[in-house]
C-alpha cells in the first residue's frame with residue numbers, strides 16, 4: 001500500500017469543512033482591509049529563492065525541495081510566498097501607477113524539515129503583502145490584519161512580539177559587533193552556530209541549544225544599535241499599535257529566519273501548540289525588490305501557518321449542507337429518481353441555496369446499504385421511489401430527524417422541499 005510522504009498529509013472530507021470555514025473567514029477579513037488575492041505558481045526557479053531568502057539561511061541551505069527539470073533548469077517547490085509575489089509584482093509592473101499594492105495569497109508551501117506537531121513538509125500559509133510604501137502606518141495595518149485573523153478565528157492567547165532588525169545602513173556595523181562577540185564565545189557554541197557566526201550570525205539567536213543561549217546573554221542587540229531613521233520608524237510603529245490598542249512585547253532577539261527582513265520584524269504565538277507555537281510572523285523587506293532586479297520598493301508582509309491556526313482556532317463550527325437523498329428502490333425507478341433529483345438541483349442552483357445538497361444513491365435495492373449511505377451523509381430527508389410510487393406518481397418522503405413520512409406528488413416535490421427547507 002502506498003502512503004503519504006513523510007511530513008505530508010491528506011485532508012479528508014470531514015476535515016475540509018473546518019478548512020473551508022477558516023479560509024472563508026480569512027478571505028473576508030483581509031478583503032475588508034482592501035487586500036486582493038493573487039496566485040503564483042508552486043514552482044519557481046531555484047535562484048529566485050536563493051537570491052531573496054538568502055543562500056546562507058536554513059531554508060535555502062537545507063530545506064528546499066529542488067530538482068532539475070528535463071531542460072536542466074533547477075526548480076524549487078516554493079518554501080514561502082513573498083519571493084514569488086515580488087517576482088510577480090516586478091514581472092507584471094503592478095506598481096506602475098499604483099503606489100501601494102496590497103495583495104495576499106493562500107496555498108501550500110514546501111520545506112524539507114523534521115516533522116513534528118505543527119511542523120510539516122507540505123503546509124499551508126496565508127501570505128499578505130503591502131508593497132510600495134515605507135510609511136510606518138503600513139506596518140501597523142499589516143500587523144493589525146494579522147491580529148484580526150487571530151481574533152476572527154478565536155486563537156487562544158495570541159501574543160505579539162516586535163523587534164526592529166535595522167536596515168542596510170545600521171545592520172552591517174551591528175553584524176560586525178555581533179560576529180566579534182560570537183567569535184569570543186566560540187568555545188560555548190554548537191557546531192551549527194560556529195558556522196552561522198561566519199555565514200548568518202543573526203540566526204544564532206534562534207538556536208535552541210542551551211549552551212548557545214547561555215553564551216548569548218551578553219550579546220549586543222540590534223535594537224541598541226539602530227540608526228536614527230530605523231529608530232524613528234520603530235517608535236512610530238509602536239505608537240501606532242498602541243493607538244489601536246494592540247498589545248505587544250518587544251523581543252530584542254527576534255530575528256526571523258529569512259535574510260530579507262529590514263526594520264520591523266514581528267511574530268505572533270498562540271497557546272496550545274507546544275514547542276512550535278508561532279502562528280505567524282513577518283516583517284519589512286525594503287531591499288527585496290531591488291535584490292530581484294527591480295527598483296527600490298519598500299514593502300512589508302506576513303505569513304501565517306494554516307495547520308497551526310486550524311489546530312487551535314476556537315471559532316470554527318462548520319455545518320454540513322442539508323442533504324436530500326433520493327433512493328430508487330428498484331432498478332426501474334432509477335430513471336425517474338434521476339429526473340426528479342435533477343429538477344430539484346436545478347432549482348437549488350437557480351435560487352443559489354448554498355446549504356442544500358441533493359443526492360442520489362442507486363445502491364438502495366439493499367435497504368441496509370441505503371441506510372448506511374444516508375447515515376454517512378447525515379441525510380435530512382430520504383425520497384423513496386419504488387414501483388408503487390412510480391405508478392401513483394407520488395414520492396414517499398421521510399424526514400429522518402422527526403421520523404415523519406409524507407406523500408408528495410412528483411409535480412409538487414420541488415415546491416414541497418422549498419417550503420419545508422426554508423421553514
Ligand code: AMP
Nearest residue numbers: 118119120123278279280281303304305
Ligand atoms: P515563516 O515563513 O518561516 O516566517 O513562517 C510563517 C508561519 O508559517 C509560521 O509561523 C508557522 O505558522 C508556519 N510554518 C512555517 N513552517 C512550517 C512548517 N514546516 N509546518 C507548518 N507550519 C509552518
